Amino acid sequence: MNKKALLLLGCPEVPVQTSIALYLASRLKNAGMDVSVAGTDAALNLLKVSDLEGHYVDMEKMINLDKCIEALAEKRTDFDLCSVFVHNDAGISYLATMHEISNARLFAIIFGNDAESLSGQIDFNCDKIIAKTVHNPNPLMKKIDDKIREVKRWVVSN
């Protein structure tokens, strides 16, 4: 069975979020993972509108953020890898919540103007992918590419 990946998206104030989520979903899918996305209504709507034909994220794999957290907290579901998108304090809270309720390997995708100070607030173990970027996806993309190479080895070896 394929390994399961979750992308967790808060409110989409920062323009790179949706693009990087589509990129990461596409790369994880190509790495052989089964990809779901949990998000706020606005975050999921932007994904649906961007990917009208569902080439990068399957429509039926999009989950309401609160329902996803509830299902994880009640141990009705879990994932092998969870990537939390962080560009504000709410993102840090989601990350801490995932650290508590899930056994998934945890990636923090930290971006926006406050990327560095947000990163400094994280006092538990997780893989950080950090770029102080708002409009330009390239710095995050390159760091994600490095991480994907590692994920591919992990998927194959487990």
Add this chain to the structure above:
Amino acid sequence: MNKKALLLLGCPEVPVQTSIALYLASRLKNAGMDVSVAGTDAALNLLKVSDLEGHYVDMEKMINLDKCIEALAEKRTDFDLCSVFVHNDAGISYLATMHEISNARLFAIIFGNDAESLSGQIDFNCDKIIAKTVHNPNPLMKKIDDKIREVKRWVVSN
């Protein structure tokens, strides 16, 4: 020969821009048009990263904004339909420029917090698609759907 559509994108400060651009490109392509996108580097990068496999916008149909305006001004190219994305004063300038240098039917996609006041600044004839939205693509999407129905009739009848 297919009718030619251009999408013109300024800086992507407002999160809905990239998603709505992908949506509109996809809808115009499905309506039988040949779709190009001109934009700033950041706007085009976000499109490329979002649509990694080029399902919605062909990579070779992405053009640097300044080069596109130059080619239009020098009458080396033109389009049948041009949709200019407007969420700030620069967007209004691009729209006015297109009105001057192109014979394309002109759509103004006006969004963001200043949508109404921006719309009020337009003193020439063009089709306006207006929604005061920043994160939520739905209000724009519905108005675009109405316009697409009209475009399909126009594509068929010409």
